[in-house]
Amino acid sequence: MGQYFAAVDIGATKTTVSVSSSRGILARVYQLTRKSGDPGTVPRQVDFLIGAACAQARVEKPQIRAVGISTASPFETTDEALSLIAPNICGALGEKRKEIGNDWRQVPLERDLRGKYPRLRIANDCISAAVAERSFGAGLGEDNLLYVTWSTGIGAGAFVDGHLLTGKNGNALHLGHIVMNYHRGDEPVCGCGGRAHLEALVAGPAIGREYGAEPQEVFQRCRRGEKRAGTLVQRVAAIMATGLYSAVALLDSRLIILGGSVSKNWDILEPLVTDRFYREFPVLTREVVFKHSELDQYLGDMAGLSLVMPDDWIADWQKRKPWRQAPETTVLEPELA
Amino acid sequence: MGQYFAAVDIGATKTTVSVSSSRGILARVYQLTRKSGDPGTVPRQVDFLIGAACAQARVEKPQIRAVGISTASPFETTDEALSLIAPNICGALGEKRKEIGNDWRQVPLERDLRGKYPRLRIANDCISAAVAERSFGAGLGEDNLLYVTWSTGIGAGAFVDGHLLTGKNGNALHLGHIVMNYHRGDEPVCGCGGRAHLEALVAGPAIGREYGAEPQEVFQRCRRGEKRAGTLVQRVAAIMATGLYSAVALLDSRLIILGGSVSKNWDILEPLVTDRFYREFPVLTREVVFKHSELDQYLGDMAGLSLVMPDDWIADWQKRKPWRQAPETTVLEPELA
Numbered sequence: 303m304g305q306y307f308a309a310v311d312i313g314a315t316k317t318t319v320s321v322s323s324s325r326g327i328l329a330r331v332y333q334l335t336r337k338s339g340d341p342g343t344v345p346r347q348v349d350f351l352i353g354a355a356c357a358q359a360r361v362e363k364p365q366i367r368a369v370g371i372s373t374a375s376p377f378e379t380t381d382e383a384l385s386l387i388a389p390n391i392c393g394a395l396g397e398k399r400k401e402i403g404n405d406w407r408q409v410p411l412e413r414d415l416r417g418k419y420p421r422l423r424i425a426n427d428c429i430s431a432a433v434a435e436r437s438f439g440a441g442l443g444e445d446n447l448l449y450v451t452w453s454t455g456i457g458a459g460a461f462v463d464g465h466l467l468t469g470k471n472g473n474a475l476h477l478g479h480i481v482m483n484y485h486r487g488d489e490p491v492c493g494c495g496g497r498a499h500l501e502a503l504v505a506g507p508a509i510g511r512e513y514g515a516e517p518q519e520v521f522q523r524c525r526r527g528e529k530r531a532g533t534l535v536q537r538v539a540a541i542m543a544t545g546l547y548s549a550v551a552l553l554d555s556r557l558i559i560l561g562g563s564v565s566k567n568w569d570i571l572e573p574l575v576t577d578r579f580y581r582e583f584p585v586l587t588r589e590v591v592f593k594h595s596e597l598d599q600y601l602g603d604m605a606g607l608s609l610v611m612p613d614d615w616i617a618d619w620q621k622r623k624p625w626r627q628a629p630e631t632t633v634l635e636p637e638l639a
Numbered sequence: 640m641g642q643y644f645a646a647v648d649i650g651a652t653k654t655t656v657s658v659s660s661s662r663g664i665l666a667r668v669y670q671l672t673r674k675s676g677d678p679g680t681v682p683r684q685v686d687f688l689i690g691a692a693c694a695q696a697r698v699e700k701p702q703i704r705a706v707g708i709s710t711a712s713p714f715e716t717t718d719e720a721l722s723l724i725a726p727n728i729c730g731a732l733g734e735k736r737k738e739i740g741n742d743w744r745q746v747p748l749e750r751d752l753r754g755k756y757p758r759l760r761i762a763n764d765c766i767s768a769a770v771a772e773r774s775f776g777a778g779l780g781e782d783n784l785l786y787v788t789w790s791t792g793i794g795a796g797a798f799v800d801g802h803l804l805t806g807k808n809g810n811a812l813h814l815g816h817i818v819m820n821y822h823r824g825d826e827p828v829c830g831c832g833g834r835a836h837l838e839a840l841v842a843g844p845a846i847g848r849e850y851g852a853e854p855q856e857v858f859q860r861c862r863r864g865e866k867r868a869g870t871l872v873q874r875v876a877a878i879m880a881t882g883l884y885s886a887v888a889l890l891d892s893r894l895i896i897l898g899g900s901v902s903k904n905w906d907i908l909e910p911l912v913t914d915r916f917y918r919e920f921p922v923l924t925r926e927v928v929f930k931h932s933e934l935d936q937y938l939g940d941m942a943g944l945s946l947v948m949p950d951d952w953i954a955d956w957q958k959r960k961p962w963r964q965a966p967e968t969t970v971l972e973p974e975l976a
Contacts, residue, residue, distance in 0.1 A: 469891020554806020
């Protein structure tokens with residue numbers, strides 16, 4: 303009898319579940335993440351989608367040995383179980399209550415799913431992406447690495463001395479929320495309410511807002527040599543470099559991996575980011591190497607799976623890279639949940 | 640036959656060595672840290688002082704089971720051995736070459752001492768202070784703690800998920816060198832050459848320079864209600880709070896322990912620091928607790944010793960706190976080295 307593992311990716315927009323055997327990813331299903339009903343809705347949806355992915359893979363649900371969940375955060379710990387809290391998926395207390403459309407104070411993800419599977423491991427999407435990049439991507443075997451998502455938000459995950467940092471509530475590496483200017487002054491306000499946070503200065507929406515166009519449009523104009531776009535990209539790259547340097551000053555990382563939609567312009571960003579980065583304290587910066595994410599569009603499957611994959615699969619998957627031959631995703635209608 | 644351990648504290652000014660048995664600290668000697676001669680001078684001095692402390696404790700040097708070295712850093716790794724590099728003790732390439740008085744590029748601390756003792760463990764003074772505070776001080780048993788020295792410089796050490804962060808070269812938690820204002824502008828320049836680093840803004844010398852008096856004098860005037868001193872202390876506390884918040888955003892710490900000469904004014908600083916700290920992202924800050932260092936003046940002995948102390952001594956030392964009954968320090972003349 304085979305061993306099967308489920309990988310769950312809970313995003314603010316959609317939730318994807320795949321089921322894998324040692325040979326590769328067998329099936330993948332997704333739905334829009336359900337944000338109405340009671341706070342147990344999301345765990346029930348996850349459980350339903352695992353069942354649906356199993357059915358599609360012709361695997362019995364009890365054959366699932368472990369479930370790895372990579373999810374939008376932040377977390378809170380209640381009775382030793384991780385819950386999701388506002389913002390992103392829970393509306394209560396948050397600024398985005400209307401936009402999210404519920405008043406959940408927390409989603410009891412771990413409490414509701416624990417016990418249904420032999421093993422359950424939950425981490426935020428950037429922390430689990432760091433695990434995936436270290437096992438299968440640009441960070442192969444590196445004990446001191448920092449993975450950074452540069453996208454609609456800024457998040458990160460890190461290994462230090464080979465140890466994955468999670469923190470008291472699984473909220474380590476909230477890189478987007480470090481303060482970049484202690485004066486604060488009239489710096490932009492972050493989604494969390496803070497001022498001059500890295501995310502408020504350099505994430506996709508900040509770039510778009512400052513220019514008055516979609517971020518990708520800004521990069522296209524920068525490529526075409528438009529001066530205003532070029533100046534903005536330069537400014538944003540320098541701020542990101544400063545944030546990355548501060549993280550390295552705390553973590554003494556050897557490798558920084560950039561992923562996410564904004565970082566797809568790494569060809570333009572790299573020289574700008576590194577130029578500013580290496581000008582800081584040479585003792586701390588000179589041995590640091592930058593790479594672009596290798597897993598990138600495969601992180602949805604590989605982040606959750608990497609959290610629970612058996613050690614004896616790893617070498618084989620590194621060699622065969624079966625995630626590249628994953629099946630198409632089946633979209634399940636919401637009412638099936 | 641007893642088990643004996645040596646604790647070494649290498650500072651920019653003096654180097655102290657103590658020898659302990661399971662009962663307590665038996666002897667302690669110190670000399671001014673030697674900064675002339677060849678780069679092997681410091682390791683030789685350490686070795687000499689261990690011998691001198693042993694003699695005073697009536698212990699044979701071969702009875703030393705392990706040596707824990709808590710030292711001024713930063714480090715570089717050469718052939719898998721930690722070396723000290725500029726600034727602080729090595730003058731080469733540094734701004735402070737004249738002040739330090741040598742042109743050493745590195746001090747091969749680990750290479751020269753490894754093999755002379757059954758076990759050798761080296762960490763910077765703040766990282767090893769974090770170990771000591773967690774074993775014997777304000778951080779007893781806390782798996783997610785940040786220890787911060789607020790003194791002539793700013794440094795830190797941290798545990799995340801019970802793991803001590805060291806990093807690729809043992810340079811983790813260089814908190815004094817995070818950038819507090821990405822504009823940089825005319826912010827003060829740090830000893831490392833960077834601008835707007837936390838250390839350049841809030842360490843003792845920065846406070847003294849801004850006011851035009853010794854830092855302790857500034858706090859005394861603040862206590863007497865002098866407005867200018869009060870405003871400066873308030874400003875410095877708010878900047879420190881911002882730096883501590885950024886560290887917590889990356890490490891998800893539960894406990895922050897403050898030590899060092901400036902933090903001796905914790906009664907004044909605490910309300911100012913915490914007021915600013917808790918105004919940042921509540922999800923990340925609300926469970927964080929602040930404490931003042933408990934080991935404080937005992938860190939010189941306990942930091943190095945904590946790096947190598949056998950696990951089965953710990954509970955007994957926690958109960959008896961024998962470091963409080965340590966003998967007087969014997970000052971050894973430099974020429975004896």
